[in-house]
Amino acid sequence: MGILDAFSKPKNVTIPRLDLELTTGCDHGCGHCYNVWGAKDSDPQGGYKKGSLRTDEYLKMLDKVVGQTGAEHITVTGGEPLLHKGALEIIERACALVKSVQLITNGSHITPKIAQRFKQAGLRSVQLTLLSAKRARHDMLKGSVCFDDTVRAALDLKDAGVPVQVCFVAMQKNWEEFEDVFELAYVLGVRAISYNRMSPTGGAVHHINQLLPTVEQVEHNLMTAERLGPQYSIRVSTAMPIPPCLIRMDRFKWFDFGFCSTGTHSPNIVVDPSGNIRSCNLSSGILGNIVEEDWPQVYERVRSYQDTFKREVPEVCRGCRYETTCQGGCKESAFATFGSTTHPEPFLYQAQNPGWPSA
Numbered sequence: 388m389g390i391l392d393a394f395s396k397p398k399n400v401t402i403p404r405l406d407l408e409l410t411t412g413c414d415h416g417c418g419h420c421y422n423v424w425g426a427k428d429s430d431p432q433g434g435y436k437k438g439s440l441r442t443d444e445y446l447k448m449l450d451k452v453v454g455q456t457g458a459e460h461i462t463v464t465g466g467e468p469l470l471h472k473g474a475l476e477i478i479e480r481a482c483a484l485v486k487s488v489q490l491i492t493n494g495s496h497i498t499p500k501i502a503q504r505f506k507q508a509g510l511r512s513v514q515l516t517l518l519s520a521k522r523a524r525h526d527m528l529k530g531s532v533c534f535d536d537t538v539r540a541a542l543d544l545k546d547a548g549v550p551v552q553v554c555f556v557a558m559q560k561n562w563e564e565f566e567d568v569f570e571l572a573y574v575l576g577v578r579a580i581s582y583n584r585m586s587p588t589g590g591a592v593h594h595i596n597q598l599l600p601t602v603e604q605v606e607h608n609l610m611t612a613e614r615l616g617p618q619y620s621i622r623v624s625t626a627m628p629i630p631p632c633l634i635r636m637d638r639f640k641w642f643d644f645g646f647c648s649t650g651t652h653s654p655n656i657v658v659d660p661s662g663n664i665r666s667c668n669l670s671s672g673i674l675g676n677i678v679e680e681d682w683p684q685v686y687e688r689v690r691s692y693q694d695t696f697k698r699e700v701p702e703v704c705r706g707c708r709y710e711t712t713c714q715g716g717c718k719e720s721a722f723a724t725f726g727s728t729t730h731p732e733p734f735l736y737q738a739q740n741p742g743w744p745s746a
Contacts, residue, residue, distance in 0.1 A: 396399035399456035400686040406657045407449070408508070409468040409477060411437045414669035415493050416530025417516075418594040419556050422466065423671040423723075425590030428482040430687060431726040432671035436662035440678070446480055448662050448678050455682035456656075460487040462666070466660075475504060482508040485502025491554075494540030495533055502540075512550040514581060515541055518558075518680060528561055541575045552579040557608055558598040565608045566615065573619040582612060582642075586716075587733055588669040588723035594683045595724065596744040599733055602633045609639050624648060630716045631709050633738050647714050650697035656689065666692055669719035673745040701731045717723040 392746050411424050421698065426432035438450060452458070461481045468474055469492055481488045489507070493515045505513065519525040522534040533539050544551050553572045555565060565582075572580060582604045584592070585598050612623045622641040629636065647653040657666040662678035664685050665671070674692055675685030697714060704715040715721070722734040731737070737743055 388415075398741075400455075400683050401437075402656055402686075403454065403458060403653050404460040404655070405452065405458045405463055406655060407468075407477075407481070408466060408476055408657060408659045408668075409445070409471040410439060410465055410466040410660050412470045413465060413467040413493070414470065414531065415467065415533060417528065419528075419558055419585045419591050419598055421586065421588045421591055421669050422671070423589045423665075423730050426588075426592070426671070426723070427454065427590070429581065430592060430723065432723045435671050436661075437630040439471075440661060441740055442476060443743045445471075445473060445660075446633070448658075449477065449480055449484070450656060452662075452677045452682065459485050461485050462489045462491060467493055467496070467682040469501075471660075475501065476670070478510065479508045482510060487511045489552075489675055492540075493529070493531075493533060493537070495531075497540040497543055498601050499543045499546065502543040502549055505544070505549050506547045510529075510549055512579075513540075513544050514552045514553055514554050514606070515684070516554045516556065517568050517572065517614050518556060519564040520571040521556045522563065524561060524564060528558070538575065549682045550579070551575070552578050552581055553577050554583065556583050556585055557600045557605055558585045559600055560598060562600050562604040562608055566611050567618070569611065569621065573621060575619055576729070578621050580612070580621055582608065582625050584625075584629065584734060586627045586669070586720045588671075588720050592653040592724045595733055599737060599744070602734075603628050605629065606634050609634065609642065613639050628713060628716050630713050631712075632707065633735065646712050647717065649714075650693040654689070654693060664689065666696065667719060669717065669723070671683075675711045682727065696728065699728045699734070703731060703735075 423432050424437050438645045489512050491594040494515045518528045525531050525534040541551050555568050586599050587595050615625055626645050628646045657665040657668050662676045664675045674688045700715045704710050714731040716735050719727040721730045724729045724733050
């Protein structure tokens with residue numbers, strides 16, 4: 388009997404992908420960090436309990452959750468996932484279990500030897516965050532002296548034959564840096580960029596007035612990518628939804644735009660370091676624990692939560708042609724900031740209320 392044969396998975400509870408948060412620990416200090424455990428106790432997302440599994444426990448949990456969900460893609464994230472003592476073993480196991488594995492890391496712990504292990508394991512790609520092409524600006528926004536680490540990691544991975552994707556998080560303090568980041572990515576051999584406008588959850592809700600970009604700033608970045616993408620053959624995608632009522636997406640042919648996955652055929656289900664299940668990385672609501680329960684039990688709660696979540700949209704979005712796809716943008720950000728998923732999320736609310744938030 389193989390590893391996956393030990394677990395049954397009724398066809399109606401299968402999901403295509405999982406995000407694994409290996410650890411809540413991180414050695415960087417990004418002000419825009421969306422990790423929900425960074426929220427203060429008094430915040431709407433406050434009180435998230437942190438925990439972790441030993442490597443052997445995590446591997447057992449990984450076998451179970453893949454076997455029962457039928458997932459074929461895994462994104463390994465954190466915190467900083469490579470701080471977990473068993474990170475390499477867990478990543479290698481994930482690569483053996485599913486067709487596709489991506490790693491999201493700050494790059495500070497990647498060496499040529501580790502990059503080679505990733506290649507041998509069959510890791511599909513590694514995502515590195517690059518917030519500026521200027522060392523001082525990048526390090527300031529990351530809260531760590533790490534620019535050189537990021538560049539070195541990109542080169543080590545390229546030498547090992549592991550594809551790299553750069554993640555650029557657009558904020559008030561760096562949106563003007565996007566063109567330079569685009570060009571640096573090209574020089575580093577990167578051919579894919581994930582463009583995400585800052586969407587506050589976790590502790591980031593306390594930095595909205597300093598970091599949240601405006602519609603005009605994001606639109607400027609989209610035009611930059613539309614101009615440079617074909618020139619450098621760098622594809623650009625967005626994981627963070629951009630409401631079409633604010634920016635017409637049909638103007639940008641080079642972008643792969645994404646909306647909230649909650650309630651779709653490919654939900655962004657998250658497994659935290661203790662085995663707790665959440666609907667996405669930005670959500671603090673725990674829907675079960677895969678260590679203590681079987682997936683069909685948890686999935687019932689996941690479906691119930693997602694069905695309700697998808698129906699709850701801001702009043703201003705009712706009747707919009709994009710109501711069921713856009714869903715009002717990032718509603719978890721609305722909850723984290725305002726305490727309600729039906730409140731317009733910060734990016735939309737700022738556009739509706741010029742001058743908000745005041746300093």
